[in-house]
Structure formats: structure tokens, C-alpha cells
Amino acid sequence: MKTYHYNSPIGSFTIKQVGHLRFELWIEEEKLGEYESAESAALDVAAFNTGYVEWDRFENELENFPQNLGDWTEVKEALPKI
Numbered sequence: 001m002k003t004y005h006y007n008s009p010i011g012s013f014t015i016k017q018v019g020h021l022r023f024e025l026w027i028e029e030e031k032l033g034e035y036e037s038a039e040s041a042a043l044d045v046a047a048f049n050t051g052y053v054e055w056d057r058f059e060n061e062l063e064n065f066p067q068n069l070g071d072w073t074e075v076k077e078a079l080p081k082i
Contacts, residue, residue, distance in 0.1 A: 004038055004072040006045065008065070010054050015041045015072065027052055042069040 001017040014026045015038045025032040025041040032050050035041040044050050046067050048059035058065075066072055 002038060003075040003077070004042070004069060005075055006066050006072045008055065009058075009062070013045055013055075015069075025050065027055065039069045042066060042072055 003017065004015040006013045008027075011028045015035075016024050016026065017038065018024055021036045023035045023038050023041050025035065025044065027050075030052070032052055033041070033044070035044075045055070046065065048056045050056055
């Protein structure tokens, strides 16, 4: 399962894969939505369309924010030693 992370000025966003074609967008401990792809979740953050007022109000104000999923950090999970 894949996980992506972005540290914003108001908190940490996380996109977590929770199943096949199921991703969740979180900020800190608050779930913001479910998506069919990580890219869709990242685009909502880039469009300031998350439903999280503290972030969405920054539209047209922030210059440094992730434009797409490529700007997020993919969290690499440690593989168990065999």
C-alpha cells in the first residue's frame, strides 16, 4: 500500500492507499475524503478543494504548494527481514 506526505504551513497532509483504487486524504488526524487515485487526492490539495477551510482559504495566496502528486514525498515502508 502506498502513502504520500506533504508538510504544509498549516499541518501535514497524507494520502493513504487503503485498498485497490481506494485512497484517503488526511490532514493530521482528520480524514478529508476518499478517492479512486492518489493523483485525484493530490489535485484536490493543489486546487484548494479539500473541504478543509484552513487550507482552502489559501487559494491564490500561497506560492509554494504541491502542484501534483510528484511534489509529494512517497513514504517508503520498511520491508520485514526474512
